[in-house]
Amino acid sequence: MWDEINVSIPPGVRSYPLIEKIREATIKATEANAKMAEEEWKRVTHEEGLPQFSATPSVDMRPAGQGVDIVVRYITRAGVRLETRNRLFETVVELMRQEREAPQTVAAMT
Numbered sequence: 001m002w003d004e005i006n007v008s009i010p011p012g013v014r015s016y017p018l019i020e021k022i023r024e025a026t027i028k029a030t031e032a033n034a035k036m037a038e039e040e041w042k043r044v045t046h047e048e049g050l051p052q053f054s055a056t057p058s059v060d061m062r063p064a065g066q067g068v069d070i071v072v073r074y075i076t077r078a079g080v081r082l083e084t085r086n087r088l089f090e091t092v093v094e095l096m097r098q099e100r101e102a103p104q105t106v107a108a109m110t
Contacts, residue, residue, distance in 0.1 A: 001078050004074070008064055009069070025092075070092075
């Protein structure tokens with residue numbers, strides 16, 4: 001099942017490095033479910049060669065009034081949907097905190 005989380009990046013946070021870290025964390029966290037979904041899709045459609053379906057997570061940016069909104073879409077099993085969502089949201093919040101503190105740490109050392 002497809003699921004998504006939405007977060008807003010406040011002004012002052014470098015969005016592109018953060019989005020890349022979020023994408024990597026999402027791929028790692030959903031890798032097993034994505035592989036299972038792609039295998040099931042192949043089995044059901046009897047598709048050979050390159051699949052038309054990809055269960056790779058996506059991370060998209062949208063301009064917002066104050067900063068940028070990020071939408072993370074991924075595939076997970078229904079039984080672990082809430083657990084996966086909570087774990088990913090926690091990871092995203094932690095990455096945002098680290099990214100916000102990173103420039104301050106560099107400035108403090110100079």
